[in-house]
Amino acid sequence: MNISDIIKPENKVYGKSGLLLDKEMHYCPGCSHGTIHKIIAETIDELDIQEQVIGVSPVGCAVLAYDYIDIDWQEAAHGRAPALATAIKRLYPEKYVFTYQGDGDLASIGTGEIIHTCNRGDSVTIIFVNNAIYGMTGGQMAPTTLEGMKTATTPQGRSHITSGFPMKITEMIALLPGVVYATRQSVDTPAAERKAKRSMIKAFKSQQLKKGTSFIEIVSTCNSGWKMTPVEANIWMRENMFPVFPPGDIKDETGF
Amino acid sequence: MAVRGAIEVNIESCKGCGVCVANCPVGTIALSRSVNGKGYNYSYMENPEKCTGCTNCAVVCPDTVITVYRVKI
Numbered sequence: 001m002n003i004s005d006i007i008k009p010e011n012k013v014y015g016k017s018g019l020l021l022d023k024e025m026h027y028c029p030g031c032s033h034g035t036i037h038k039i040i041a042e043t044i045d046e047l048d049i050q051e052q053v054i055g056v057s058p059v060g061c062a063v064l065a066y067d068y069i070d071i072d073w074q075e076a077a078h079g080r081a082p083a084l085a086t087a088i089k090r091l092y093p094e095k096y097v098f099t100y101q102g103d104g105d106l107a108s109i110g111t112g113e114i115i116h117t118c119n120r121g122d123s124v125t126i127i128f129v130n131n132a133i134y135g136m137t138g139g140q141m142a143p144t145t146l147e148g149m150k151t152a153t154t155p156q157g158r159s160h161i162t163s164g165f166p167m168k169i170t171e172m173i174a175l176l177p178g179v180v181y182a183t184r185q186s187v188d189t190p191a192a193e194r195k196a197k198r199s200m201i202k203a204f205k206s207q208q209l210k211k212g213t214s215f216i217e218i219v220s221t222c223n224s225g226w227k228m229t230p231v232e233a234n235i236w237m238r239e240n241m242f243p244v245f246p247p248g249d250i251k252d253e254t255g256f
Numbered sequence: 257m258a259v260r261g262a263i264e265v266n267i268e269s270c271k272g273c274g275v276c277v278a279n280c281p282v283g284t285i286a287l288s289r290s291v292n293g294k295g296y297n298y299s300y301m302e303n304p305e306k307c308t309g310c311t312n313c314a315v316v317c318p319d320t321v322i323t324v325y326r327v328k329i
């Protein structure tokens with residue numbers, strides 16, 4: 001059988017989601033952001049809520065996310081996305097609102113906003129991309145940087161004596177009664193990616209319950225910041241990040 | 257029942273990260289020796305007869321440049 005006999009529209013089993021625009025992403029080769037964008041697009045596609053979704057993307061590598069996914073977007077000041085998402089959700093309670101934040105944004109400058117949004121229990125979805133580094137600004141230390149990890153601002157490796165410990169935001173916010181779903185996922189393998197998509201669908205659906213905030217942390221790679229190839233970065237992530245940030249559900253009160 | 261698969265790569269959008277190569281369970285995909293317009297070694301089917309159309313490569317592709325086809329024979 002020739003390849004041309006297989007490549008026919010009726011035999012197609014997987015392709016680009018219609019929600020992903022044709023513009024090429026500015027992310028580095030192998031960046032997890034692209035995979036996470038794809039999961040979001042497929043989730044919205046599957047739930048058929050394109051007209052009801054509003055995304056909030058603050059400062060970080062994903063600041064240009066509005067160029068890539070064909071839904072309504074709102075830009076936020078650095079770290080303030082959860083506060084803005086709260087405002088949007090209160091004005092339009094029937095809409096699905098989510099924020100897309102990196103670890104420099106959510107865990108550093110935006111710590112106050114995220115804690116209080118989760119404490120108020122607003123029914124929004126928070127997507128937290130944790131790559132343990134400030135990727136956009138050139139690989140400086142983030143609050144989630146692992147101990148001993150070398151970055152531009154910790155050339156000897158992070159030490160808890162001067163810089164504290166890696167911050168486990170998902171465990172912290174899971175303690176709050178306003179949070180209905182808190183999970184940590186990754187997108188390094190096909191199995192992990194499919195599991196992350198199921199969690200994403202659950203998080204978006206939990207907004208219908210109006211019971212509280214849903215929070216997805218995605219442990220991801222920044223191969224440019226880590227100075228590795230994309231494949232090495234995935235292996236390094238599994239060996240070094242997973243012991244500190246183990247994937248799995250931390251809290252699930254959705255009931256489905 | 258045997259299945260045959262094939263992938264179609266959007267060569268100009270591929271950034272040659274190699275994540276698909278690492279996640280292909282049957283060793284179908286490799287990075288090409290030639291480069292695309294941006295200078296990246298794009299991915300292609302080196303061993304097309306091995307492809308089962310499992311979609312793993314397309315699922316992990318950060319830039320969604322791979323389309324997968326599968327047919328039962």
